[in-house]
Every structure is written in structure tokens, then in C-alpha cells.
Amino acid sequence: MSERFFLYDDAVESKTRFVSFLGQRQRFDLAIVQTDRFYGKYLVLDMQGNRFAIIGQDDLEEPGYLEHAYQLSEEDADDLRSFLFEVI
Template identity: 35%
Template sequence: MNLFEKLYDEYEKVKVRFVGFTTKDTRYDFGIVYTNMFFGKPLVICMQTGRSTLLDPKDVENHEYLQRIFRIDTAEQAADLAEFFSDVLPATALYPEYDY
């Protein structure tokens, strides 16, 4: 019995980066999956909470979004996180070469 209509089922070799860092008052641990899926937006996973999102540089500019999705307590912490992501996320949305 066919219960589901398959939308996609792709295999892809991807680059994954694991980064742990601290700011003056918070520790962060993230996994970043660089993929051509999802319009090339990297999949960012908080290793502490399991919360994840697709991010590109434009998304990083929205501190309120970062604060909400990663459950960050203060605007200052969201700004710190935005600064980190602006350094590690590629500037373009499509990443055919994975040269990071």
C-alpha cells in the first residue's frame, strides 16, 4: 500500500563543520552542514539543544530570528552569534565547490 508521495530522496556528499566557542558569558556548540540542497543554505544545528535552522548571510542579519530559533536570552548574545555566523557562512547561496 502506497501511503506517501515521495517528494525527494537525494544522496549527497557534504561538508560538515563542528564548532564550539565561548563568548564572555555563553558557550555554543554547532554543527554546520554545507549542502546544495535547500537552495544552498547551510543547515545549522545547535548541539546543546538540538534546535536547527537553515541560514544564509541575510538570515544572520535578523538578530531577533537568531534569538528566537536558538532560544538566546539577550540581544547582545544574538549579536555575538550573528557575528560568528557572518564569519563562517559563505556569502553566496550556492556552493558547488565547498571551498570553506
């Protein structure tokens, strides 16, 4: 068997927040991970939808970003965006 070639193998400190809240039409179960790895952005995991994205303030202001990343309707994305603006 050939030797494994790693592109990187880092262990980093992180802070994780687990939060669940109800939007107007759906429930959100999120894990929000803060680390130095993503240049000040957060790794936001949607545990119900099995989707994730690296998100910063600039991404929240980008039209259609959350809709695409999490496969949400505009209304549901607005609920998520409103919450993330408070915590990111």
C-alpha cells in the same frame, strides 16, 4: 500494509564543520552543514540546545532571527551572529 509514498529521497554530498566556542555568557557547540540542498544557505545545528535553522547572510541581517530560531537572549544571539558572519 500500504505502500510508502515518498515526497523525496535524495542522497547528497555535504561538507560539515563541527565547532565549539565560548561567547560572553554561554558555550556554543555547532554543526554547520554546507550542501547544494538549501540554495546556498547553511544548516546550522545547535547541539546543546537541540535546535537548528537554515541560515544565509540575509538571515543574519534579519532582526530577531537568531533569537527566535535558537531561543537566545539578544546578547547571546549577538555572539552567535558575530561568529556566523565570519564563516557563512
